[in-house]
Amino acid sequence: MSPQKIILGLVGAAALVLGAVLAVTLTQGAPRGPQTAATTSTGEAAIGGAFTLTDQDGDTFTEADLEGRPSLIYFGYTYCPDVCPFSLQTMKAAIEQLPERQQDRIRPVFITVDPARDTVEAVSQYVQSEAFPKGLVGLTGTEEQVEQAKEAYKVYSARAETEGSMADYLVDHTSMIYFMDEQGRFVNAFSHGESPETIAAELARWFKANS
Ligand code: NI
Numbered sequence: 001m002s003p004q005k006i007i008l009g010l011v012g013a014a015a016l017v018l019g020a021v022l023a024v025t026l027t028q029g030a031p032r033g034p035q036t037a038a039t040t041s042t043g044e045a046a047i048g049g050a051f052t053l054t055d056q057d058g059d060t061f062t063e064a065d066l067e068g069r070p071s072l073i074y075f076g077y078t079y080c081p082d083v084c085p086f087s088l089q090t091m092k093a094a095i096e097q098l099p100e101r102q103q104d105r106i107r108p109v110f111i112t113v114d115p116a117r118d119t120v121e122a123v124s125q126y127v128q129s130e131a132f133p134k135g136l137v138g139l140t141g142t143e144e145q146v147e148q149a150k151e152a153y154k155v156y157s158a159r160a161e162t163e164g165s166m167a168d169y170l171v172d173h174t175s176m177i178y179f180m181d182e183q184g185r186f187v188n189a190f191s192h193g194e195s196p197e198t199i200a201a202e203l204a205r206w207f208k209a210n211s
Contacts, residue, residue, distance in 0.1 A: 010085035047186040049152035053139040056124035061139055066184035071107040073178040075155045077114035077171050078126040092133040093196035102207050108133035112140045114174045144172055
């Protein structure tokens, strides 16, 4: 073998090794489609998912029932003295700032975190309040069903220590309004105290982009 051929052979071998290294690097760094999109949206895309609950009429209500209309979902409990009523009033005020045809499209949903006291009857009475959004859907279920829904929406709740009677307990809970699109997919979440104007503006922006 001539020195020239040896050099060419070495260069060729080096190129092969370099090529292999590059191939491995590219594979490892390659975008993985939908996973990449999910990680860039701060992990909030993981909110939502399967649940099975019972509505205020005693009918089964699952995540599939969220389809067809955009929804605003709030987790709370009917005995809540202030936080829940405030949030549901905020939800109502936000919806009422929209044009009527958009108001009718929004499905407001209340999900209890206190199924022990929030029976179908209790929830049914609660969602009829004039202070809350028109057509508010009220959902309850077994402890396990409520836990499943809470897990899907990353909601925390725990019975608070109270001095009064056992029946008078308070429940500490996440106070967020979740905005899900007409396919039941997470769009946005509004923190407690977010103004009706801010929520209405986000809803209006969504309607504009999706009409
Ligand atoms: Ni509350």
